[in-house]
Amino acid sequence: MLNIMEVHETNQMIEQERLDVRTITMGISLLDCVAGTVDEVCSNIYRKIVDKAHDLVATGEAIEREYGIPIVNKRITVTPVSLVGAGACRSSEDFVRIAHTLDRAAKEVGVDLIGGYSALVSKAMTPAEERLIRSLPQALSETDIVCSSVNVGSTKTGIDMNSVELLGHIIKDIAYATRDNDSYGCVKFVAFCNAPDDNPFMAGGFHGVTEGDAVINVGVSGPGVVSRALDAAVGRDFEFLCETIKRTAFKITRVGQLVAQEAARRLGVPFGIIDLSLAPTPAQGDSVGEVLEKIGLAQVGAPGTTAALAMLNDQVKKGGIMASSYVGGLSGAFIPVSEDQVMIDAASAGCLTIEKLEAMTCVCSVGLDMIAIPGETSASTISGIIADEAAIGMVNQKTTAVRVIPVYGKGVGESAEFGGLMGHAPIIPVNQTSCEAFVTRGGRIPAPIHSFKN
The missing domain is CATH 3.20.70.20 (Anaerobic Ribonucleotide-triphosphate Reductase Large Chain)
Incomplete structure (x- = not known):
């Protein structure tokens, strides 16, 4: 815990120097939401997010009031959706349905952003991962607070140039799909190399497969x-x-x-x-x-x-x-x-x-x-x-x-x-x-x- 001197210094940093906690982010595993149909996957995802995160915003606000520390954003990250939807999603439109579910669940619990509409393709794309990537223009233009990332390379595996080449076209398509809003959809997407499993910052946040069921x-x-x-x-x-x-x-x-x-x-x-x-x-x-x-x-x-x-x-x-x-x-x-x-x-x-x-x-x-x-x-x-x-x-x-x-x-x-x-x-x-x-x-x-x- 902070001692009395640190409390005084912290108050000064908050009041005069714009100190804030940028985000409290709850990571949620969706691996147990895998099912045989898209309807079941979406239902499981919605239920899991609302169950785990229903008190996240209220808790953040209570800590803000009690400690006087501004918390700018409350966010959620989830398991990369390309993994969760791989078995049930037979088209890009199926993945878009999951994006809408994420958007709806995140709004239900009141968070600012949700990340994890993502794919990890540092060596090569599976068919499901390619479907998710091709769904991005529609998914990011039709949702408000869903964020996405694609990891295209790593020190261990090299760089998958097939996905890099595809993403050039996808980013252009996202820009066009959100052209009435200064191509804002591209703000919600990032291409990574060596993406960490535990990033609370958007648009690159997702809940890594090495993580537990939920984490703060x-x-x-x-x-x-x-x-x-x-x-x-x-x-x-x-x-x-x-x-x-x-x-x-x-x-x-x-x-x-x-x-x-x-x-x-x-x-x-x-x-x-x-x-x-x-x-x-x-x-x-x-x-x-x-x-x-x-x-x-x-x-x-x-x-x-x-x-x-x-x-x-x-x-x-x-x-x-x-x-x-x-x-x-x-x-x-x-x-x-x-x-x-x-x-x-x-x-x-x-x-x-x-x-x-x-x-x-x-x-x-x-x-x-x-x-x-x-x-x-x-x-x-x-x-x-x-x-x-x-x-x-x-x-x-x-x-x-x-x-x-x-x-x-x-x-x-x-x-x-x-x-x-x-x-x-x-x-x-x-x-x-x-x-x-x-x-x-x-x-x-x-x-x-x-x-x-x-």
Whole structure:
């Protein structure tokens, strides 16, 4: 539990520095919902989610009131639906019925988002997994809070280029299906390499098959707290800077640990992990970009940006890992362009380009996140972007991901509005030189040499 000094510091962080718990996420296994018909699967899924999560929102709100700690989102993750529906779903439309069931059950219990309309295809696609992937444009355009992910590669298996090539077309179709809303459907989809089993952050969250029947995961935030702490580090050396970030990350994670343990106790569900990622919002003073600029950059994207982010990510992990028994998920620092006002400004000014963002993904928590690109971008170019990012993750043994939004009918210089935590994004240029002959070869890029460990 927090001691009295930590309580005082926590109150200051909440009141003045925008500290929040970004999400309490209940992971729910749907493996016991498998049945012979789609009707039975949908019925089992609805009943299981409502039974397990009916008190999740009320519990989160009670903890907010009693401890004074803002909890921004309450979420659910479920077992990848491609596995749950494999036996019963004979068409993409069958999988869409499960998407509607997830949407309806999540709304019934009052959560903000539900993740797990997902497929794990890092080596190859089964027919069921391909059906789910092909259902995404309809599923994400016809539901409101369902989120989806596809894991296309891993360090152990390589990259399934058949699914990478398919996803370029699927993302374009999602963008078109939600064209009346700045292609918002693409906000709810992410392509992964090395996806973790216990990610509480959307759109990539799902309940891994290695998890138990139900679990509580918590994602903490707090870039504003780190930014404020760095005011004391002006003119000081890297040793002082790193120590300041570590100490601050420790305090932030302690708050998440408290919330996680309390939520797990009240709900009678085991505590899983704390994801200690610095997750920004569009609000002033709640920005990872601002932290990077306080480290010494005139603007995010300047030379030195990747080094500054690497240091920040490492110190956040070093400080946070001592504050919790179980740290997992993504953990580190997110760089979503649309959700961070300083990043938005840098992208709008042309200082932060997609090439620089790709370099930064080598050292950040996840990857190319919430980036709006011209709607005319070809499917093969999007596939090439996914392949590049997956290769970074595969070779470096880290999680990487791509969440790009080809905004239908809009081009460079215009802006896309997503609302809420998703923010808004300037549409930035993408290298349109063709890579079609590469992404359409078919087959699998083999795992790297250092994957051969057993």
